[in-house]
Amino acid sequence: MRLPWLPIQSSSRRWRAALYVTLPIIFGLHGLAKAECGVGTPDYAAERTVTVADKTVTMQVNVSGSKVREETDMGNGVRVTIRTSSGRRVVVFDLRTRTGMVLPTPSNIGLPTRSINEVAKDGRLIRVQQFQSRGRWLETSRTTCRANGLMLGQTFVSVDARGQEVSGSVVQDNIRVGPQPASLFEVPPDIKMLRPGPR
Numbered sequence: 001m002r003l004p005w006l007p008i009q010s011s012s013r014r015w016r017a018a019l020y021v022t023l024p025i026i027f028g029l030h031g032l033a034k035a036e037c038g039v040g041t042p043d044y045a046a047e048r049t050v051t052v053a054d055k056t057v058t059m060q061v062n063v064s065g066s067k068v069r070e071e072t073d074m075g076n077g078v079r080v081t082i083r084t085s086s087g088r089r090v091v092v093f094d095l096r097t098r099t100g101m102v103l104p105t106p107s108n109i110g111l112p113t114r115s116i117n118e119v120a121k122d123g124r125l126i127r128v129q130q131f132q133s134r135g136r137w138l139e140t141s142r143t144t145c146r147a148n149g150l151m152l153g154q155t156f157v158s159v160d161a162r163g164q165e166v167s168g169s170v171v172q173d174n175i176r177v178g179p180q181p182a183s184l185f186e187v188p189p190d191i192k193m194l195r196p197g198p199r
Helices: 013-028
Strands: 044-052 055-064 067-073 078-084 089-094 099-102 113-119 125-133 136-145 151-159 165-177
Touching: none
Parallel strands: none
Antiparallel strands: 044 055, 044 165, 055 067, 067 078, 078 089, 089 099, 113 125, 125 136, 136 151, 151 165
C-alpha cells in the first residue's frame, strides 16, 4: 500500500532523497538521543531543522533518554516519527490519515567505524564520526554539543536514493531542557499500522 505522506514511497525525488540521507542519522548514529556527543544528554524539546538534497525540513523534536519524537508539518498533514531503544526501532505515522508503519532497518554495510571526541576552546563538545574505506578514514558527520551533551548542530555526508553523495546539516534552536511526557513517545491506539509497500 502506498502512503503519500511517507517520503520513501513518494514520487518526489527530493523527499525520497531526504529520507534516504537522514537514515544514517537515524540508524548510523543510533546513540544520538542518549549520547549525542559521547556523554549523557538531558531530556529536552527543541526545533530541529534538517537540510539535505536542497530540501529543508523543520520539525518539533522531543528527547527523553534514548527516545526521540519528531513532528513535521508536511502541508497536507502532520508526520510523526518515533525512535526508541536507541534508534533501533523507528515508527512513522500520519496524524491526518491515522495510518503508520514501522520502517525497515537498513542492513549494516560492515565497514569499520570510529568516533573522535574533541573539546572546543569555548567548552563545547565535538564528536566526529568516521568510517574506513580502502585504508582511509572518511568523515561522515561532525556533531557540536553544549558542555552538557545537548546537540546544537551537525553536518554530515551520506548517499541519496540515487546513489549520489550529498551533504546536509542539522540545527537545533529554541531548546527547552526538562522532562518530557511519556505519552509523546507512544503510538496513539487509533493509528492503523500498515506493512511497507513496494518502492
